[in-house]
Amino acid sequence: MKSVVISSGHGKYVSGARGYIDEVTEARNVVVRVATYLKQLDVETYEFHDNTSKSQNENLKTIVKYHNSKQRDLDVSVHFNSGNTEEGGVEVYYYDDSSLAAKVSKAIGDATGMKNRGAKQNKELYVLKNTSKPAILIEVCFVNVKSNTDAYGKHFDAVCKTIAETLANKKLANSSANQPTNNKRYRLYTGTFATEASAKAFKEKVEKTFDVTLQMREE
Numbered sequence: 001m002k003s004v005v006i007s008s009g010h011g012k013y014v015s016g017a018r019g020y021i022d023e024v025t026e027a028r029n030v031v032v033r034v035a036t037y038l039k040q041l042d043v044e045t046y047e048f049h050d051n052t053s054k055s056q057n058e059n060l061k062t063i064v065k066y067h068n069s070k071q072r073d074l075d076v077s078v079h080f081n082s083g084n085t086e087e088g089g090v091e092v093y094y095y096d097d098s099s100l101a102a103k104v105s106k107a108i109g110d111a112t113g114m115k116n117r118g119a120k121q122n123k124e125l126y127v128l129k130n131t132s133k134p135a136i137l138i139e140v141c142f143v144n145v146k147s148n149t150d151a152y153g154k155h156f157d158a159v160c161k162t163i164a165e166t167l168a169n170k171k172l173a174n175s176s177a178n179q180p181t182n183n184k185r186y187r188l189y190t191g192t193f194a195t196e197a198s199a200k201a202f203k204e205k206v207e208k209t210f211d212v213t214l215q216m217r218e219e
């Protein structure tokens, strides 16, 4: 697999499932992060989010049209599930590539500890049926199952990473260094000063030079 089109389910004006999390928002978050990793894995990646459609029908057609407009080996659609289940879990629909769907489903299950509901064939889902390349539709987890949304939130980066690695069929080099650092914060200490006046003078100079606000604390 050298190239892929990956899109988020539903659209800006066409809402998806809502529960503890919002399907459209999270599908977009996943697609953005997975696309970042796919590019790091040297996969030619086209990413799509529908920001214009006003109806479900228009939405499906818009998404499929984008997929079919690109040269690619694989089509991936990212969704979140909703339904009457206590344990929920991950499942991946496919048109004819059962092996890839099974691998992606298992990988997400392993990354989150959620139940792996596995690969499911579906020839009726619009995106699977109308895209012209092998296609899978990932239902990451159930938006209405708290244990699922907790696990997804906690393991968001691992979920995205494992989807990308499974699709590309290779591992990211130096995984930890590639991790976006949005969960980390770095505190910078500037030093200690003998007098309050000299500390204040330094503080003002740095704030003015770099347009930042420093915090000062007595030691």
Ligand SMILES: [Zn+2]
Binding pocket: 009, 010, 016, 017, 023, 079, 080
């Ligand atoms: Zn959906």
